[in-house]
Amino acid sequence: MAHVSIRRCWKAVALAGAVSLGLCACGGGGSSDSGNDLTIGASLPLTGDFSEPGSAAKQGYEVWQAMTNDNGGLLGKQVKLEIKDDASNQNTIVSDYNALISQDNVDLLLGTFSSLLNLPASAVAEKNRMLYVEPAGGSPDMFNRGYKYLFFAQQATADKQGLVFADWVKNLPPDQRPKTAAYPTLDDPFASPNVDGIREVLESAGIKTVYKTTYAIDTKNFDSIVAAMKSANPDLVVHGATFEDGVGVTRAMLKSGWTPKMFYETSTPSFADQYVKAIGEDNTEGVMYAVSYSPEADTPGNKEFVAQYEKMFGSAIPPEDAADAYAAAQVMQAAVEAVGSIDDQLALADWLRGHEVDTILGPLSWDDTGAPEGEFLIGQWLNGTAEIVLPPEVATAKAEVGWHPGS
């Protein structure tokens, strides 16, 4: 069966390669009629690698749309969403936001998911002088470009999201404090700075780094990374992950028969039900993570958001990504209502720079670069429930030392 002309093969393989790349570059189309509606455009990763947070974000935007329209709309107009699917692709998202602005003539924009996609998408918004409030995209690289229209609707940028956890570890009693730590991380503009921020604090506190590595986004096999960590035997593992890789590393640790005394992971443990299904409820006990939102939070409008989410999607526990998207829309709404017009979107941005906005995540405020100035929450899985354990003033449970898989 191997009697094939190499020349013909190469032509076909080249075409196949081009098509494979093309697979990642398919965007949606469509147009919107403005009429008396206010059209808000966004492109989300509804398919591809980031389809999970992208789908949740779409839900968050839809909940906001329903609640806003029920309350009379925005500037007296009904809100209409124009959402495209960028297939988790950086090229497609640029085409999508250009199309939203120049073909669909949307009135306002909302951001997409992940720093990877928000980096190019925010550049399109900035070029077109349109306000761009993003529900995710906490990489510090987002905010060192001198942009005027970009705002991040969470409490802190990625490099600061784990600082509350790092300070807590640093101040543990000597007999509980880890002496060594490992820092595997996905090569991602959100995950890497998150881990680096924690590592800098812990290293300065004398906690020795015994393993540190970065892996590519298409890594499937985590057994080798865990085998290396097992040899280094750290007390604490701080893992920079999204979702699939977070599950992969956790499973690989369990399979290897070695688990660290403490385990902190970005993003993955915040996926609630899906996280529990992926690693097993009995393996979640004690896992810690940074999180922007709690369904139990006593923040303005949160109860209404949870109720509307349950009404529309049948679950009383909205995913964090849905809440972040809702909060991003709340931020945009606050600016539009305060300014009273969308004609000058620099005025909307200037208003946000000078004011604090109440959201379901809590009050948000920004510096001149659009980076938030708040403090993240730290969650921990305790008895099969995701609790907020830090900072103490908003905690729903007391932080416990140790990861106890299988308990």
Add this chain to the structure above:
Amino acid sequence: MTELVQTLVLGLLVGGIYALAASGLTLIFGVMRVINIAHGAFLILGAFIAYTVWNQLGLDPLVGVLITTPIVFGLGWLIYRLLVRPIRHAPMSSTVLLTFGLALVTEGVMGLVWGNNSTAIRPSYVDQSFHPGDIFLPKAQVYGGLLAVVVLLALWLILTKTWLGRAIRAAAANPASAELVGIKVTSVSAVVFGLGVAAAGAGGAITGVLYPFVPGSHYVWIARLLAIVVLGGLGSLEGAVLSALVFGVAETVTAVYFSPAWATAVPYAIVFAVLLIRPQGLMGTRLRDDAVAA
């Protein structure tokens, strides 16, 4: 030494699963000259069907291959009859574009049926390992690797020891002459397409146990599988198996001894290096018109 043994064993286990996943792709190309871009999507479809079998029937997903594989085989056979056959004699680029469309449609259908949330299959042994000496052998990888060996062996026996296999090989070597001796090349091609897709489905059932997946996970797989079959020699089943093992070991060794950051890049560097020396791949055959072209 223990670390080296551990690394090589883990690499071979992963490579065995890559081999099963790639076998259908190279089989279909070998007989039909069709580069099936939808192969990764069929792999993920196999994972979703295995998930449903496990979730609804409580059947172990690896045992569930007995259900998954015939379903996916039937789907492949049907796709060939309805979609591939009409453009069988069109330029190769047409089938590439057709299967590209199939990949998109399959991804969309999977999203509609199972949703875009991450799905994971967790049989009881998923977090367990065998511990011979100082090394660990994850049970899911071991069982998956054994199943891959069984399926590949069955595929090899079909190709080499049965009348169907002889017909497939004849159709691959010279379709016109095969027709002259009474082989219905179209029927054989439909079976081969079904077998290729079924192998992807079986591979999907195994990878679904090892890694969580979403409908869009096929992008990562098709890139990797194309590289494996090109390294092995397009159309060569033995080449695909050898190449997959090289891929698995190269990934693992790179992750342990160099850096995980390079683990997915180094195997592709090996593909480049091998093709510079052997443009036909590890076990592909160079033909007269290639020599003329050179």
